[in-house]
Amino acid sequence: MAEKSPEKPTVVHADLAAKDLGVPVYYSATLDVSEGNTDTGTNIEERGADVTVSHPVADPAELRRRAHITAQLAIYNRDLWDVERSPEAFDTAVIDVAERVFEAFEIDVGTLPIERPYTYAILVHDVWKIDSMPGLRQYLQDHPSTANRIGLAEVPSTASFYRRRNLLREARLRSVFAAVSECIVHAIWRSGHPLPEEIIDRWELDTTPVVTEFDISPETRDEALRNWARELLADASTALSFNRDSSRVSYSIEQYIGLLAHSTLQQVGLTRAQNTAGWVFGDAVVPGGDGLLKHITALDLDKIESQFATAHSQVFDRFAARGLFDDPIDLAFDTTEIIWWGDEMDATIGKRRPEKDATPKWVFALLVGFNSDVRVNFGAVHVRSKDRHASVLEELLSTATANAEPRYAFCDKEFYDGSVIEALRTGLGKQWVIKAQNYDSIEDFIKKTPSDEPGFIKEIEATSAKPRPNAFAIPKKLHRQQTLINFRTTDQVLDPDGSASTHTVYLTDMDDVETTPEVIKFRYDYRWNVETANRQFKRVLPNTASQNVRARIYCANIATLFINWHSLINRTLSPTYNLPLTVTRNELLTAIRDVAFTETE
Structure with a gap:
């Protein structure tokens, strides 16, 4: 198991733009985020990872996506400053950082088609978002110290400013100046330097110190989700592979996962998924489903399972590193059935059905872990026959306990x-509970127990297991702290009603000293998490009619990855931006598909 995560994530920052402002270039700052995800109950502020950020960057859009980090860096650095909040002080900072920001855009100020004083004057115009050249001239007249600082002993005419602006337009540099100006504003902001209120308002800078999902723009949220997709696809691509000649590879593993995501998203069969995805992304970047199935069925089953064991382990490591396994978790085991509409075959488990419906089903066993912070699927294992429940459960428990x-x-x-x-x-030793079937011994136990009281009996003869398990009988209307009727004692006067339908019986190796009926009932009721996982599993299962067991197992494992990726994203902070996100299943699949088809080769 991985070590526990730190309480809150930090930003490791390298800011060369700040070098000439006199503040540290390299430092680490702790981030504050929202106190919880209301849907999951997760203390999400403790579920992040350290991020490394460097500035300056020649991309204003990326600066806007990092605005929530910039706001917190500003708070971290603000005690370094002892300057007034004035236009003149701000203008001085603009001039101090300008040249390094130009360097980020690969521009030498000395080679620009206008004189250096006019360069800085145009920057002043842009950082203050002044609406005209006459407005710039008026600003410099009102702030002579700024004019002197940029090298203008006398404020030039409005025509002079227009001429320099036009020269920049002719050199196609006007938009570059606008971008440089935005980067300068963000550099001064994150340095902690006091900002004039006009700058905060005109640039719509959100100085909120605590980040919630609702504080960020849709564009930033989308990019944060895409960052998740990039990282998780990169993980999977190191674990999954096909038996291919590396010199003849046409599509990457990421692109094949994108095809599987598209199949799930559109509920279209794998063999037809390329047709619909090609309309959006172009046929050149979308692999064919037939080719994918050919690659999958060429793999040994053991290799498929070992590759996915590695892929799932990578996800579990991320859960652990972000603190989601810090507290104990409960486990729920169940099977889910996927209808096969073809002929009966050995790989499916046929069930007794009406004469007109002899459809067998593919059966997969799921083991879901859950507590107030997390829900995780420890695997989806194909149950090849009904006598394999125990061996499949052992396999899944081994993964969970590891x-x-x-x-x-x-x-x-x-x-x-x-x-x-x-x-x-x-x-697990004693720590398990199974709801009992109403065999004779169970019904006799219930009949002997008063209808409104719980009961306990040791070593009931209800299964073939040796030694025999204990049993708790719990009233179906458990509404208060009741007296436990213990059938190990003989001095209790009972008044049973003789009915076998008043209680639910649970088998366990725990006894009435180690647990209580209330705990058994309360914990067991949370078993609904596995029912939810069953539904999710079917909804994210890629659509295939293949009867090949390798293809079915491959798709089941992909679905498990999708489920756990979704859980991880909604319960931890995003990479790069450390943002709390609440995303739908379809949003995640869309991000996986888009990154796979637009950013991988």
């Missing part, structure tokens, strides 16, 4: 076999 600290595991009454109990004991 990455997190399980507290309890819960199974529904479908998994009642003694071998399943043995698997739970091997993985």
Whole structure:
């Protein structure tokens, strides 16, 4: 298991633009973000990773996306300054950083087609967002110290300013000056230098120290999600591969994952996904589904499983590094069925159905971990036959215990076999609960228990497991702290109603000293997380009609990656910008698809 994350993320900053302002060039600052994600309950301010930021950058759009970081760097640095909040002080800072910002745009001030004093005068015009050249002339007349500072002993005529502006336009540099000006404003802002209120208003600088998702622009939010997609796709591409000659590779792993995301997003079969994706991105960057299935089916099944074990481990490492596994988690085990509309075959599990519906199904077992901070899927394993529940559960429990600290595991009454109990004991010891089926011994236990009281019996004969498990009978209307009827004692006077439908019985190796009926009921009720995971699994499963078991297992593992990526993104801070995000499943799939088809080769 990875070490616990620090309480709050930091920005490691290198700011060469600040060098001439007299503030530190290299430093680290702690970031503050919103106190929680209201949908998940996560203390998201503690779920970030350190980011490294350097300035200046020749990209105003990127500066705007970093504005929330700049606001906090400004607060971190503001105690370094002992200057008044005045236009003259601000103008001095503009002149101090201008040349280094020009260098970021690969421009030597000395080679510009206008004289240096006019260069700085045009910058003053742009940073103050003055609306005209007469307005610039008036500003310099009203602030003679600024005029002197830029080398204008006398303020030139308005015509002189127009001529220099036109020279910049002819050299196609006017827009560059506008971009340089925005970068200068942000450089002064993040240095902590006091900003005139007019600058804050005209540039719409949000100086809010605490960041929430609602404080950022849609463009910044989209780019933050794309950053997630870039990082997660890069992780997956190091784990997943096909048996291909590297000299003849036409499409990257990222592009194939993009195709799988598109199939899920559009609910279109893999073999037809290229047709619809090609309309948006062009056929040249979208691989064909037939080619993908050919690559998948050429892999050994063991290789598919080992590759995805690595890919899932990378995601679990991210969960752990960001503190999502710091606290114990509960586990819920279940299976989900994917209908196969073709002929019956060995890879599917047929079930007794009406005569007109003999459709077998693909069955996958899921083990979901959850607490107030996280929901994570520890795998989706193909159940090849009904007698494999126990071995599949052992495999999934091994993954869970290797990455997190399980507290309890819960199974529904479908998994009642003694071998399943043995698997739970091997993985977790006593800390497991299974809802019991109403066999004779269970019904007798319920009938002996008063309808409004919980009951406990040790070593009930209800399964083939040895030693026998204990059982708690819990009223279906558990509404208060009730007296536990303990069938190990003989001095209790009972008044049972003889009904076998008043209680739900849970099997466990814990006894009435180690736990209570209320805890069993409360914890088991949260097993609904696995039902939610089942629905999510089906919704993010790439669409394929293939009857090849390798293709089905590959798609199931891709769906597991999508589920865990979605959970990670919604419960931690984003990379690069350290932003809290709440994204839908379709937004994530769209970001994966777009990055895969527009940014990878």
